[in-house]
Each structure stands twice: as structure tokens, then as C-alpha cells.
Amino acid sequence: MPEVRALDYHGSERLTMNMGPQHPSAHGVFRAILTLEGETVVGVDAVIGYLHRCHEKLAETLAYVQYPSIASKTDYVAAMSSELAYVMAAEKIGQFEVPKRAQYLRVLMGELQRIASHCLWLGTWCMDMGGALGGGATIFLYCIRERELVLDLFESLVGARLLYGFHQVGGVRYDLPEGWTTQCRSTVDLIEQRLGEYEAMLEDNPFFTMRTKGVGIVSKELAQDIGISGPLLRGSGINFDLRRNQPYSSYEDFQFRVPVETDGDCHARYRVRMVEFRESIKIIRQILDGLPEGPISSRPGVKSLAQVKVPKGEAYARVEGPRGEVGCYLVADGTNKPYRMKWRGASFSNLAVLPHILPGCSVADVVAIMGSVDPVFGEVDR
Amino acid sequence: MTAFTSLPAAVQALIMGSAVLGAVVGILAYVTLLERKFAARLQSRIGPYRVGPHGLLQPIADGVKLLLKEHIEPATADRPVFNLAPVVFLIPCLLMFGLIPFAPGIGVADLDTGVLFFLAVASMEIVGLFMAGWGSNNKYALLSVMRAVNQIISYDLPFLFAALVPVMLAGSLRMSDIAVAQQGLWFIAYPVLGQLAFIAFILTAVAAENRAPFDILEAESELVAGFRVEYSGMKFAIIQLAEYAHVLGASFLGALLFLGAWSGPGPIWLGPLWFLIKALFVFLLLTWVRWSFVRIRVDQILRVSWKLMLPASLLLLLTTAAVIVWRTPHA
Numbered sequence: 175m176p177e178v179r180a181l182d183y184h185g186s187e188r189l190t191m192n193m194g195p196q197h198p199s200a201h202g203v204f205r206a207i208l209t210l211e212g213e214t215v216v217g218v219d220a221v222i223g224y225l226h227r228c229h230e231k232l233a234e235t236l237a238y239v240q241y242p243s244i245a246s247k248t249d250y251v252a253a254m255s256s257e258l259a260y261v262m263a264a265e266k267i268g269q270f271e272v273p274k275r276a277q278y279l280r281v282l283m284g285e286l287q288r289i290a291s292h293c294l295w296l297g298t299w300c301m302d303m304g305g306a307l308g309g310g311a312t313i314f315l316y317c318i319r320e321r322e323l324v325l326d327l328f329e330s331l332v333g334a335r336l337l338y339g340f341h342q343v344g345g346v347r348y349d350l351p352e353g354w355t356t357q358c359r360s361t362v363d364l365i366e367q368r369l370g371e372y373e374a375m376l377e378d379n380p381f382f383t384m385r386t387k388g389v390g391i392v393s394k395e396l397a398q399d400i401g402i403s404g405p406l407l408r409g410s411g412i413n414f415d416l417r418r419n420q421p422y423s424s425y426e427d428f429q430f431r432v433p434v435e436t437d438g439d440c441h442a443r444y445r446v447r448m449v450e451f452r453e454s455i456k457i458i459r460q461i462l463d464g465l466p467e468g469p470i471s472s473r474p475g476v477k478s479l480a481q482v483k484v485p486k487g488e489a490y491a492r493v494e495g496p497r498g499e500v501g502c503y504l505v506a507d508g509t510n511k512p513y514r515m516k517w518r519g520a521s522f523s524n525l526a527v528l529p530h531i532l533p534g535c536s537v538a539d540v541v542a543i544m545g546s547v548d549p550v551f552g553e554v555d556r
Numbered sequence: 557m558t559a560f561t562s563l564p565a566a567v568q569a570l571i572m573g574s575a576v577l578g579a580v581v582g583i584l585a586y587v588t589l590l591e592r593k594f595a596a597r598l599q600s601r602i603g604p605y606r607v608g609p610h611g612l613l614q615p616i617a618d619g620v621k622l623l624l625k626e627h628i629e630p631a632t633a634d635r636p637v638f639n640l641a642p643v644v645f646l647i648p649c650l651l652m653f654g655l656i657p658f659a660p661g662i663g664v665a666d667l668d669t670g671v672l673f674f675l676a677v678a679s680m681e682i683v684g685l686f687m688a689g690w691g692s693n694n695k696y697a698l699l700s701v702m703r704a705v706n707q708i709i710s711y712d713l714p715f716l717f718a719a720l721v722p723v724m725l726a727g728s729l730r731m732s733d734i735a736v737a738q739q740g741l742w743f744i745a746y747p748v749l750g751q752l753a754f755i756a757f758i759l760t761a762v763a764a765e766n767r768a769p770f771d772i773l774e775a776e777s778e779l780v781a782g783f784r785v786e787y788s789g790m791k792f793a794i795i796q797l798a799e800y801a802h803v804l805g806a807s808f809l810g811a812l813l814f815l816g817a818w819s820g821p822g823p824i825w826l827g828p829l830w831f832l833i834k835a836l837f838v839f840l841l842l843t844w845v846r847w848s849f850v851r852i853r854v855d856q857i858l859r860v861s862w863k864l865m866l867p868a869s870l871l872l873l874l875t876t877a878a879v880i881v882w883r884t885p886h887a
Binding site: 212313385 | 771846
């Protein structure tokens with residue numbers, strides 16, 4: 175029989191453990207090869223690419239009218255933001271005008287998407303810490319219950335619950351159906367109330383505090399060196415949000431606060447996202463109150479593949495997705511398809527911080543930190 | 557009853573043992589359903605509903621499914637240890653029920669060191685557990701049993717101390733004596749000491765039973781399924797059965813020590829039913845804790861045990877002793 179448990183007895187005992195690609199807390203397919211001394215992680219080797227689907231090559235073969243619904247599939251938990259990045263890049267090159275109503279609708283969907291995405295994050299993160307057969311599963315199911323309500327809104331608008339194809343070059347494809355606004359208002363009211371319940375359930379719980387405070391600290395310098403973005407960056411004390419620092423799609427019209435925490439640990443990232451929930455709800459209410467009338471697209475509805483042609487040129491568009499900066503670099507050659515496309519996935523850049531903060535943590539912290547980074551592997555591998 | 561008592565003691569024990577074993581296994585099957593339904597309600601779900609009315613046949617369906625599954629042994633496992641582990645795990649868990657008097661005179665063995673022996677048997681589970689983890693030859697399982705040994709050593713002491721408070725109040729280790737001593741006043745109603753001891757008992761029971769939030773050895777989000785990651789089919793079912801038996805055993809102990817065992821309104825033959833209801837109440841308390849908290853880390857668990865639970869329960873025990881001495885009339 176081969177010797178399997180090969181421990182190095184000459185120095186300290188080390189154990190190499192594969193966490194993933196199939197693992198309950200892999201959040202998709204992520205493989206971390208951990209080197210352990212007892213329960214302490216001393217080395218991490220992160221392997222990605224299990225979910226690679228040639229998104230960038232695919233974009234070269236699909237027309238501008240087709241790709242937005244494929245762009246959804248990069249970050250499938252927050253499909254609206256990647257669609258928006260793609261169409262914004264095309265609009266930037268072609269300098270297509272986007273009507274005010276369409277811009278507001280884009281913001282509305284972006285913020286609803288942020289709520290839906292953060293709901294899933296909170297649930298899965300607590301499940302990482304609390305277990306599918308414990309208190310974590312309870313929070314998870316509560317969060318999924320709320321996420322469903324947002325997905326219902328998307329479904330009544332677009333007809334799809336996960337991958338929408340809502341945006342098109344020059345505007346959006348669907349206008350709000352009758353009664354949607356009322357439904358949206360009552361949904362965000364309910365979610366706002368439930369957020370308080372989650373906070374009470376988690377923050378009044380000493381176990382939750384023990385698991386999150388001081389765990390997985392990302393310092394301000396490290397955050398800048400790695401180039402992380404989104405709630406991670408703001409949890410490390412850097413006050414940067416594209417929606418405010420570089421407003422797009424009329425974000426300058428709305429009043430909202432950008433939460434910043436200085437601790438840089440899991441708890442700080444949690445606090446940032448919990449405040450973002452509420453700020454998103456605030457933005458949604460402002461939009462519903464002041465939604466301008468008018469067309470929803472500067473271009474006619476999609477009839478043929480050759481309908482949208484983008485003039486020669488290149489542009490980079492970036493939006494603040496729930497996980498951070500989602501960027502799309504587009505090179506157009508004047509036809510109905512881009513010549514080249516490059517995604518900047520927020521999860522990909524954020525994930526790069528793991529090897530810097532995991533060593534020294536225990537195995538239990540690895541999953542807590544992974545969860546607080548909130549990677550979506552569709553976006554990492556593309 | 558007279559016909560039964562006239563039988564030889566060995567035959568009596570055999571009959572009683574078989575009856576208790578059958579009843580316990582039957583109850584255990586439905587305890588799983590109870591927990592699933594309870595957890596479902598807690599999580600705004602319905603729970604098992606399809607098999608039979610309100611899912612009442614679900615435990616049977618689960619059992620049949622697990623029975624029919626293929627037996628898989630990892631190629632690198634230590635086969636004798638791997639295969640023996642579930643049985644070694646199950647025996648102490650079922651043995652616990654042999655020590656509980658379910659009503660006056662109903663029970664397999666009412667030892668004069670009952671509580672002590674019960675706790676000793678209860679902590680024997682670690683042997684089977686360690687065999688399962690070690691014999692699997694799996695890194696997750698190995699980490700899991702490393703945690704398990706740490707945790708069970710740390711929590712058996714405060715668990716013992718919490719359980720000794722009612723023992724001291726009753727002045728006997730014999731379980732039936734403790735039950736009889738509570739005919740007037742349940743020990744949970746004993747001023748201050750009773751409530752504190754009960755809280756300590758529930759907390760340490762959750763930890764000693766490896767239930768969430770202290771289920772670090774199963775920890776499926778970190779260690780996949782911990783020590784039982786390689787088990788499937790009937791061997792998995794036996795481990796599961798043993799775990800539930802252990803929890804139910806601790807619940808019976810809690811009901812006996814704090815909630816007056818079989819005392820309750822109605823005729824005397826309702827006693828075992830009252831006892832069962834109280835035990836299920838304790839079980840649901842443990843379940844409630846399980847489905848409400850996130851899991852804590854192994855080092856934090858040990859810190860809580862040695863720096864908080866152990867001194868606190870020891871202090872409680874000493875205070876109880878002082879109160880008893882103070883209240884005993886001097887001759």
C-alpha cells in the first residue's frame with residue numbers, strides 16, 4: 175500500500191490540503207492548495223480557471239445586439255452591472271446618446287442588482303461560517319427569501335430571473351410595466367425592515383463577532399498595491415466609489431453616502447456592505463420619485479444583427495458593480511462586432527489579495543475570509 | 557408486573573433491554589424528523605412533506621435509501637478500523653439508555669453510580685469517532701478528529717460539573733433517587749442555582765454533543781463532513797443514528813436532572829410519556845441553539861471552555877456545596 179499521509183517529520187509537521195475545486199465553500203470552482211501546520215495555514219497556492227468559457231473570444235464573434243445577454247454570464251450574480259459596462263463601452267466609442275429615462279432605469283436596475291447580490295453574499299458568507307446544518311443556513315434562507323423578491327421584480331420587467339439582457343446600445347430594452355413601481359417600493363420597504371433583523375441576529379451574537387473581528391485584515395497599503403475594489407477597498411479605509419468619484423449614467427443626480435470602514439477585517443467589509451444595502455434602497459426611492467418621462471432608447475428596438483454598428487475606435491468603460499469595479503475595454507473596427515474585448519472582473523482582482531492575507535489564519539478563517547471577499551467565479555475565470 | 561418480577565434477573569434485564577432498544581431506535585428515527593420540521597419552521601420553510609402525510613414516513617424512506625446504497629471503502633483506508641468505527645461509535649451511545657430509569661421500576665439498570673457511569677459511557681463516543689477519522693485516511697477527517705479530541709476533553713469537564721449540581725442537591729448519584737428528590741420541586745426551579753446549572757448544562761451539552769455552533773468536527777463548510785467524509789450508506793446511517801442517540805441521551809439526562817424526570821399530572825403510567833416530552837423539550841432547546849448561531853473556531857471554543865465554562869461551572873458546583881452545607885440543619 176502506498177504511503178499516503180506523507181508528513182515531514184524532520185521539521186515541523188506540514189500537511190498539504192486541497193480545498194477545492196469541489197468544496198462546499200469554494201463559491202463556485204476555486205482550488206486553494208493549502209499548506210498547513212496543524213490548523214494554521216502557512217502557504218496558499220490559488221488555482222483558478224476551472225470556469226473559463228472564452229468570454230473575450232466569444233465577444234469578438236457576437237454582434238453588439240447579441241453580446242449584452244452573454245455579458246450577463248460573466249458575473250452571473252450581478253448580471254446587470256456587466257451588461258452595463260459592455261454597452262457603455264460601445265456607447266463611448268460611438269458617442270451614442272442615452273435618454274435620461276434609460277439612464278435612470280439603468281441606475282435603478284444596478285441598485286436592485288446590488289441588493290440582490292449582497293443578499294446572496296450575506297447568506298453564503300454566513301453559511302461558510304455557520305454551516306449548512308447550523309445557524310448559517312438559517313441566515314442563508316432568510317437572505318434567499320429576500321433575493322427572490324428582487325428577482326421577481328426583474329422577472330416581471332425582463333422575463334428572466336438571473337441573466338437579463340436588459341441593456342442595449344443606446345438605452346434599455348424594456349420599460350417598466352404597470353404596477354411595477356408599487357411592487358418595487360413595497361419590496362425595498364420590506365427588505366429595509368428585514369435588514370435590521372439580520373443585523374440584530376448577527377451583531378448581537380458574540381460568536382459572529384468573534385469570527386469576523388480582526389480576521390483577514392487587508393491593510394490600506396496592501397489594498398492599493400493589489401488593486402482591489404468595491405466593498406473590500408472601502409472596508410480597508412479607502413474612500414473610493416466610481417458612482418461618486420466618476421459618475422456615470424446620471425449617478426450625480428442622486429444623494430447617497432459611500433460607507434468607509436478603517437479596520438480592513440471581515441467585520442469591516444460586512445459593515446460596508448450592510449450600509450450599501452441601505453444606500454441602494456435610498457437611491458431606488460429617489461429614482462422612483464423622480465423618474466423622467468420619455469423614450470427608453472435613442473435607437474430603435476433590435477430587429478437584426480447588423481442594426482448596431484459602432485465606428486472605429488476604442489474605449490474603456492467602468493461601473494461600480496456589487497463586487498467592485500467592472501470594466502470593459504472594447505476595440506471597434508466599424509462593423510457590427512467588436513474587434514477585441516477585454517473584461518476587468520472585480521472578483522478577479524479582489525481574489526488576488528487572498529495569498530497575502532491567508533497565511534497565519536486557521537482553516538476555519540480561510541472560508542470566512544473567502545466569503546468576505548465575495549468572489550463570483552464566472553467573473554474570475556470568464 | 558408480578559409475573560415479570562418473578563422472572564430471573566438476567567431474563568428481566570434482557571427483556572427490558574430489548575424493549576428499551578427498540579423504543580429508542582424508533583424514537584430516534586422520528587427525532588430526526590422532529591428536528592428537520594423544527595429547523596424548517598425556524599427558517600420559514602415547510603420541511604419534509606412529500607413522503608406520507610406531513611412527511612411522516614420520511615425517516616423510513618431515508619433509512620431504506622441508506623440501506624440500499626453501495627458500501628464504499630476508500631482504497632487507502634485502514635479497512636478494519638474504518639469498518640469497525642461506526643459500531644464502536646454506536647455502542648456507547650445506545651448504552652446510555654440502559655442507565656436511565658424511565659419510570660419507577662422501568663429501566664434496564666438503575667446503578668447507584670448512575671450519573672457518573674452515564675457520563676463515563678457518554679464520553680466513550682470519542683473512541684469510535686477517532687477511529688472513524690483516523691481509519692478513513694483522509695486529511696479532512698484527520699483534521700476533524702484532531703479537533704474532536706481537543707473539544708471533547710475540554711467540554712466533558714464543565715458538562716460533568718453542571719450535571720453534578722442536581723446530583724449534589726439530591727444527595728445521590730442514583731438516577732431514580734434524583735428523580736424522586738424532585739417530586740416536590742424540580743431542580744430547575746431551585747432558586748438561582750437551578751437555573752444557572754441548567755443554562756450551563758445546555759451550553760456544555762451543545763458543545764459536548766458537537767452540535768452547531770460547536771460542530772467544528774463536522775464543519776462541512778471547512779472540512780466538508782469531517783470525520784465521516786468517507787462514510788456512505790449504512791455505515792453513514794449508523795454514525796448518524798449514534799449521534800442522534802447521543803443527543804437524545806443527553807436530553808434525557810437533562811430532563812432527569814432538572815425537569816423532574818417522570819413527574820407530571822395524570823395517572824402514574826403516564827410517567828414515561830412525561831419523561832419523553834421533557835426530554836424532547838431539552839432536545840429542541842439544543843436544536844434551537846444549533847440553528848441560530850454561526851460556528852466558532854476551534855481555538856475560540858477551547859478558550860471559551862477553559863477560561864469561562866470550566867471556572868464558572870466549578871464555582872457553581874462549589875457554591876452549591878456551600879448552600880447545601882448551610883441549609884442542612886446541624887445536629
